[in-house]
Amino acid sequence: MSGERRPAAVTCTAPINIAVIKYWGKRNEELILPINSSLSVTLHQDQLKTTTSAAASRDFKEDRIWLNGREENINQPRLQSCLREIRRLARKRRSGSEEESTPCILSYRVHICSENNFPTAAGLASSAAGYACLVYTLATLYGVETELSEIARQGSGSACRSIYGGFVQWLMGERDDGKDSLAQQIAPESHWPELQVLVLVVSAERKPVGSTAGMQTSVETSPLLKHRAEAVVPDRVKEMCEAIRQRDFERFGQLTMKDSNQFHATCLDTFPPIFYLNDISRCIIHVVHLFNTYYGQTKVAYTFDAGPNAVIFCLEQTVDEFVSALRCCFPPESNGDMFLKGLPAGPAVLSKELKMAMDMEPRPGGIQYIIITKPGPGPQLVEDPSLHLLGKDGLPK
Numbered sequence: 484m485s486g487e488r489r490p491a492a493v494t495c496t497a498p499i500n501i502a503v504i505k506y507w508g509k510r511n512e513e514l515i516l517p518i519n520s521s522l523s524v525t526l527h528q529d530q531l532k533t534t535t536s537a538a539a540s541r542d543f544k545e546d547r548i549w550l551n552g553r554e555e556n557i558n559q560p561r562l563q564s565c566l567r568e569i570r571r572l573a574r575k576r577r578s579g580s581e582e583e584s585t586p587c588i589l590s591y592r593v594h595i596c597s598e599n600n601f602p603t604a605a606g607l608a609s610s611a612a613g614y615a616c617l618v619y620t621l622a623t624l625y626g627v628e629t630e631l632s633e634i635a636r637q638g639s640g641s642a643c644r645s646i647y648g649g650f651v652q653w654l655m656g657e658r659d660d661g662k663d664s665l666a667q668q669i670a671p672e673s674h675w676p677e678l679q680v681l682v683l684v685v686s687a688e689r690k691p692v693g694s695t696a697g698m699q700t701s702v703e704t705s706p707l708l709k710h711r712a713e714a715v716v717p718d719r720v721k722e723m724c725e726a727i728r729q730r731d732f733e734r735f736g737q738l739t740m741k742d743s744n745q746f747h748a749t750c751l752d753t754f755p756p757i758f759y760l761n762d763i764s765r766c767i768i769h770v771v772h773l774f775n776t777y778y779g780q781t782k783v784a785y786t787f788d789a790g791p792n793a794v795i796f797c798l799e800q801t802v803d804e805f806v807s808a809l810r811c812c813f814p815p816e817s818n819g820d821m822f823l824k825g826l827p828a829g830p831a832v833l834s835k836e837l838k839m840a841m842d843m844e845p846r847p848g849g850i851q852y853i854i855i856t857k858p859g860p861g862p863q864l865v866e867d868p869s870l871h872l873l874g875k876d877g878l879p880k
């Protein structure tokens with residue numbers, strides 16, 4: 484390919500986020516409008532991220548997409564919504580501007596290539612990072628700067644929150660066209676430097692019921708979900724915002740656990756019921772409560788999405804001791820050295836009293852590994868061209 488015919492290419496990364504007030508249920512399936520507001524913490528991309536490259540060229544015959552090394556169908560409706568909306572905004576931005584006379588990459592087809600640095604099947608929120616990254620990368624390619632959370636929302640609801648770093652609220656909005664259903668940062672990642680996050684990978688299996696189908700059945704059948712959306716979440720979101728602003732871990736942790744439990748209660752209230760937690764998830768819940776009871780305060784808090792993996796929040800000074808407690812309760816099986824990934828955790832000697840308080844039957848191998856991370860920033864542009872996922876020919880490297 485000659486110099487000037489090289490594709491215009493951009494590479495970006497985007498984070499996953501974990502909801503502390505859960506989104507579950509849509510009032511509009513196509514636009515992905517939720518029945519309640521939600522709130523999340525964006526996790527650091529040093530540990531968990533999606534990378535996406537997008538290139539446009541007059542040589543490309545059609546739009547194409549590769550996800551984690553495999554070509555996928557670009558005609559999937561949610562992908563099409565994101566592509567269409569970004570192109571619509573790019574056209575709007577261009578019309579009337581001087582750029583209009585210059586050759587326009589908008590008339591070219593795009594190639595998109597995306598990879599996660601974590602196993603997709605591990606049940607971590609890959610769709611949130613994936614769609615946030617897709618939208619951010621296409622927006623950068625076409626020079627679009629606004630409405631990104633609204634567009635990412637149309638790929639996957641929780642993706643709208645991954646457009647921002649730190650602590651993020653997704654306002655449910657009221658309008659039928661979804662223009663007011665968007666994410667907002669409530670505090671940057673630097674706001675609470677002591678806060679750390681442990682991702683406990685329990686099972687790398689795919690979830691039995693995906694969130695899209697699961698929440699649809701819940702909306703149709705669960706009276707508890709309706710009550711939750713109308714009477715519980717509005718006050719909880721306000722309280723959670725306050726707990727975060729004040730860096731009040733006691734309140735933050737309690738609300739996080741209660742909201743996770745209520746979300747899983749709505750799954751049980753769905754008919755037929757949906758079970759995302761397994762035996763190990765329930766053991767983790769038990770361990771957290773034993774630990775907190777021993778200290779007489781909320782030192783660690785759990786939350787679970789649509790799968791058995793736990794996400795634990797705690798302050799930095801608690802990490803070493805809680806990880807040691809987890810090692811006791813869930814002795815690592817074969818991969819002792821690979822048990823901890825991400826930020827470092829030092830060894831901690833558990834006191835005899837704490838060991839006694841945590842008295843439970845050990846579950847060897849129950850936790851496969853732990854990723855230690857912290858709140859992090861939103862999507863980033865990758866400047867280094869050697870990190871692009873598409874080669875000069877526009878195909879995956």
Ligand code: DP6
Pocket residue numbers: 501502504505506507515521608610638639640641642694695696788789
């Ligand atoms: C349990 O965003 O994956 O993780 O909008 O249908 O793509 P769709 O669903 P998705 O649902 C996430 C649900 C959750 C809670 C949350 O992240 O708020």
